[in-house]
Amino acid sequence: MNNHQSKTPQTRYQPNPVKLLLFFALSVAVIGGGLLGSTLPAQAAPPAQAPTTNPSVSAGQSKWAENCMPCHGANGHGDGPTAQSLPNQPPDFADPENARNYVPTELFDTIKNGRMDKMMPPWKNRLSDSEVWEAAAYVWRLGTTQQALEQGETVYTEQCAACHGADGTGSGPNAPDGINNFTDLTVMTGLSQANLMENYNASSQHAELSNLSEDDIWASLDYARTFTFAVPQRNGILTGQVINAGTGEPVGNIPVTLHAIQNNSEVDTITGQADADGNYVFEKLPTDHSIMYVVEGSYKDVPYFSQDTGMFVPDSNETSVNLEVFDTTTSDEAISITQLHYLLSFTPDTINVMQIYVVGNNGNATYVGQNGQTFNVALPQNATNINFQNNPNNSRFVETGDGYADTSPIMPGKDGLTIAALYDIPYNSDSATIEFPLVKSAASVDVLMTDQGATLSSDQVDFVENRTFQGTSFAVFNGANLPQGEMIRLNLAGLDSLDFSSNPIEDPGSSAAGVDTTTWFDQELAKWGIVAATVLAVVVAGVVYPMSRQRFTGPTDQPGQDPETRRKKLLLTLAKLDETFENGELDEDVYRRARAKYKAQLADLLEQN
Ligand code: HEC
Ligand code: HEC
Numbered sequence: 001m002n003n004h005q006s007k008t009p010q011t012r013y014q015p016n017p018v019k020l021l022l023f024f025a026l027s028v029a030v031i032g033g034g035l036l037g038s039t040l041p042a043q044a045a046p047p048a049q050a051p052t053t054n055p056s057v058s059a060g061q062s063k064w065a066e067n068c069m070p071c072h073g074a075n076g077h078g079d080g081p082t083a084q085s086l087p088n089q090p091p092d093f094a095d096p097e098n099a100r101n102y103v104p105t106e107l108f109d110t111i112k113n114g115r116m117d118k119m120m121p122p123w124k125n126r127l128s129d130s131e132v133w134e135a136a137a138y139v140w141r142l143g144t145t146q147q148a149l150e151q152g153e154t155v156y157t158e159q160c161a162a163c164h165g166a167d168g169t170g171s172g173p174n175a176p177d178g179i180n181n182f183t184d185l186t187v188m189t190g191l192s193q194a195n196l197m198e199n200y201n202a203s204s205q206h207a208e209l210s211n212l213s214e215d216d217i218w219a220s221l222d223y224a225r226t227f228t229f230a231v232p233q234r235n236g237i238l239t240g241q242v243i244n245a246g247t248g249e250p251v252g253n254i255p256v257t258l259h260a261i262q263n264n265s266e267v268d269t270i271t272g273q274a275d276a277d278g279n280y281v282f283e284k285l286p287t288d289h290s291i292m293y294v295v296e297g298s299y300k301d302v303p304y305f306s307q308d309t310g311m312f313v314p315d316s317n318e319t320s321v322n323l324e325v326f327d328t329t330t331s332d333e334a335i336s337i338t339q340l341h342y343l344l345s346f347t348p349d350t351i352n353v354m355q356i357y358v359v360g361n362n363g364n365a366t367y368v369g370q371n372g373q374t375f376n377v378a379l380p381q382n383a384t385n386i387n388f389q390n391n392p393n394n395s396r397f398v399e400t401g402d403g404y405a406d407t408s409p410i411m412p413g414k415d416g417l418t419i420a421a422l423y424d425i426p427y428n429s430d431s432a433t434i435e436f437p438l439v440k441s442a443a444s445v446d447v448l449m450t451d452q453g454a455t456l457s458s459d460q461v462d463f464v465e466n467r468t469f470q471g472t473s474f475a476v477f478n479g480a481n482l483p484q485g486e487m488i489r490l491n492l493a494g495l496d497s498l499d500f501s502s503n504p505i506e507d508p509g510s511s512a513a514g515v516d517t518t519t520w521f522d523q524e525l526a527k528w529g530i531v532a533a534t535v536l537a538v539v540v541a542g543v544v545y546p547m548s549r550q551r552f553t554g555p556t557d558q559p560g561q562d563p564e565t566r567r568k569k570l571l572l573t574l575a576k577l578d579e580t581f582e583n584g585e586l587d588e589d590v591y592r593r594a595r596a597k598y599k600a601q602l603a604d605l606l607e608q609n
Contacts, residue, residue, distance in 0.1 A: 050105070050186040051133040054230045058288045060138030063131055067123065076142035086119045099143020100197070100218075104189040104229075107136040137229040143193075144222040149231065152223030155216045159209055160224075168227030176205065182227040189228065196221045235317045236285035238293055238310045242278040245324035245412070246364035250278030256297040256323065258282045261309075267291065287312040299325035302366050302409045326412055327365040334363030335375070337442035338414050342490075344434075345450040346498050351425040351432065353383070359440070361416040366409045373398065373405035375417060376439045382425055389420035403436075430496040435489040438482055447477040447490065452498045457491045 064072075071086060073079040076093030083089055091098050112132045114122030123132060157166070165171035168182035182188060191199070200206055200217060212220075238258065242251040253276055260268035274280045274297070285293070293310035296303060302325075310321040338360040345352045359375055361367055367374055377397070379386065388397050388404070397404040410416040425434060438445075447461050451473035456463075461479035468474070482488075 049108075049129060050189050051130065052185075053130070054183075054185070054228060055130070055133035055137035056230045057134075057137045057141045058232045058290065059131075060134035060136070060141070061288070062290055063127065063135045064138045067126070068135065071119075076139065088118055090120070093139050093142040096143065096218075099140070100193040102140065102143070103192045103195070104136055104140065107139050108132055108189070111135050111139075140225065140229055141231065146234075148219045148222050149226065151216070152219035152221070155212065155220040156223045159212065160220055163205065164224070168224060179205075182224050185228055188225070193218070193221055193225070196224065232286050232288045233317070234284050234286050236283075236287040236312050237318050238282045238285055238295075238321060239318070240280055240295060240306070240310075240321045240323060242274045242280070242297055242299070242323045242325060244299075244326065246326050251299060251325055252276040252278045254278075254297050254299060256280050256295055258285075259294045259296060260285070261292050261294060285312075287317055289314065293319070293321060295321050295323045297323050297325065300328050300366075302326075302328060302368065302411075304411070328368045328409070329363065329365035330368060330370055332367055332369070332374075332440075334361050334365075334412075335367055335410055335416075336360055336362070336440045336484075337438065338444070340438075340442050340445045342445070342447045342488075343449075344447065344456075344490075344492075346452050346454060346495070346500070348498075348500060349426060349428065350384075351427060351434070351492070353423050353425060353434075355379075355421045355423075357417075357419040358415050359410055359417040359419065360414040360443075361410045361412045362414075364412055366411050367416075368409045369407070372407050373400070374408060374410050375406040375419065376400060376402070377404045377406065377419055377421060378436045378439050379403040379421070379423065380425060380434050380436045383423040384426060386421060386423040389422075427492075427495055431491065431493040432495060433489060433491050435487055438484060438486045438488060441484045442482045442486075443480065445479045445482060445488065448474045449477070450474055452500065454492050454494045454498060457493075458489060460486065460488050461490075 065074075069080055070082040071078075071080045072090050072093065073083065078090035078092050080090075093099060110120065111127075112122065112124045112129070114120050116122065123135070127135065156164075161172055162174040163170070163172045163176065163179060164182060165175065170179035170181050180187070197217065200221065242254060242256065243249070244251050252274060254274050256272050256274050258268075258270040258272060260270070270282055272280050272282055280295075282293075285291075289312060291311070295306040295310075298304070304323060304325045306321045306323045308321050310319040312319055336359075337357055339356075339358040341354075341356040343354040343356075355377075357375070357377070369375075379402075386404070391397055396408060397406055404421075406417065406419055408417055425432065445461055446464075447456065447458075448467075449456055451466065456475065456477065458477065458479075460482055461477040464476045464478050466473055467476050
């Protein structure tokens with residue numbers, strides 16, 4: 001049972017689709033807003049205004065994530081996903097050679113007015129001056145590290161505060177006349193870190209500090225900058241308790257890990273220990289409101305993540321998150337299928353299938369299965385090219401006689417486990433039958449079939465409606481409360497006269513075996529025709545990543561939604577299409593045709609307005 005340990009965190013955790021979607025949304029914001037939106041004629045730029053209040057680095061970070069990251073990269077290395085299509089690479093803001101030479105007022109000017117000739121967009125029409133300052137503060141922050149700031153704080157407190165004051169104003173007990181004020185926004189925003197170093201070296205006041213290393217001085221100058229650019233405080237405290245949710249009793253003396261997640265990527269991992277009463281405390285945490293904290297701990301060889309996430313609200317440096325764990329069981333009587341989604345689309349000789357199970361456990365112990373196998377994924381006999389999502393090293397799913405079995409434990413709850421499989425069903429006549437058994441009773445089964453002229457009849461699901469997602473029509477079928485052992489039988493007809501011109505699911509060639517999960521998922525989404533990508537990603541993000549659900553605000557496709565939303569979605573689709581093509585994951589012909597189609601739709605939409 002030890003083998004569960006390394007797998008489940010990935011299953012419950014890996015936020016790829018969410019990341020992917022966020023990236024789309026960001027690209028759209030940039031492509032749609034930044035570049036297309038700024039069509040005003042260039043005007044002579046007024047000189048940079050000093051900020052009136054201390055620009056906040058955390059506020060700048062969210063501006064960054066929304067507007068800058070696609071080109072400049074999450075950490076400012078100039079390696080954002082859009083960067084490769086720019087004529088020249090953005091500079092690396094984390095490289096001290098660059099960072100130390102940036103004068104804040106020059107950063108402000110560049111961000112506000114852009115350098116259109118070099119593809120750096122102007123932000124003056126989208127960000128206010130104070131927001132531009134926040135972005136500039138964040139650019140500065142990318143040039144240093146948390147470690148340097150901590151080192152700098154120590155050096156400053158011990159060696160500089162006596163004159164410069166703990167508050168940077170020059171109010172220290174030994175301050176000579178004429179000492180400068182690090183909180184003066186006008187002076188400080190006119191000096192780069194390198195300028196501060198020059199002035200430091202030029203002042204005779206610092207002669208006695210000659211035992212400091214150059215590294216210490218740079219670090220203390222970084223810290224001195226925090227008197228003008230407000231960095232988030234690291235005084236947050238997160239407390240909680242490990243509780244056996246089945247018995248209500250605390251579980252003591254186990255290691256716990258805290259994951260800090262920001263913009264859907266993990267920014268910090270801190271290890272700790274629950275005491276004999278199951279209590280744990282994590283201290284000195286950043287209190288940025290955009291960071292969410294998740295606690296992980298392993299009990300009886302099964303890893304668990306806290307269901308709640310910790311977040312610091314304004315004016316508080318305390319938050320609390322408990323970690324629920326469960327006993328384990330080898331009895332599967334509490335296991336059932338909460339939802340089964342079945343998506344079908346047609347190419348000339350194969351039916352492409354995506355099958356998603358959401359498996360529930362309404363007991364109060366984690367089901368660990370027999371022989372480590374927890375859920376049998378029965379597949380149609382004639383399925384080929386079978387691939388599972390979230391199958392690191394191809395080790396999560398094992399082959400059985402009639403399909404595959406998942407080895408992940410099933411936690412109590414409605415969505416204890418999610419399984420997504422993709423496969424093909426070959427056909428060579430006008431009709432075909434897809435059948436597979438329900439290995440457990442299912443509360444809800446739905447089938448989505450692209451409208452290419454095929455008909456579907458079944459005793460298990462009934463036609464509900466036709467629904468259009470991004471200009472592609474799907475027939476939707478549903479069945480409810482189907483018993484264990486029921487054979488799901490989908491009878492398809494009309495396969496000889498299918499319409500492939502409207503097929504949204506282009507098949508750029510079957511994916512190579514053994515590709516890593518990220519690119520695999522990307523490729524499968526590409527294969528699923530880009531059009532369906534958003535729909536599927538929303539479905540998958542919703543069901544596969546319960547942890548991110550509360551924060552997930554990706555697009556959902558509603559018929560009759562406003563043109564602005566549709567426009568954004570088309571742009572998003574185009575961005576994704578370009579990216580997939582540039583990554584070499586899409587055949588050129590498919591790419592050109594798909595691009596022409598979406599561009600035409602976009603043009604239509606723009607004309608309507
Ligand atoms: C469309 C891509 C793109 C976006 C979006 C973008 N930038 Fe840039 N940025 C660039 C490029 C390319 C350069 C390099 C320009 C050059 O070579 O002079 C650049 C340069 C800069 C510079 C000047 C660096 C230097 O060395 O002088 C700053 C500062 C900057 N960007 C900040 C931002 C901020 C802040 C945002 C978000 C509000 C942003 N950029 C959004 C592409 C982008
Ligand atoms: C003995 C008092 C004293 C100590 C200790 C001291 N400084 Fe200074 N510092 C001054 C004075 C006074 C000035 C103003 C320039 C002058 O009179 O030489 C100054 C100027 C500076 C400047 C230039 C400011 C500007 O506007 O360009 C920097 C940067 C600086 N100090 C950093 C530091 C750092 C970092 C430390 C600790 C490692 C430190 N100082 C320790 C007295 C001190």
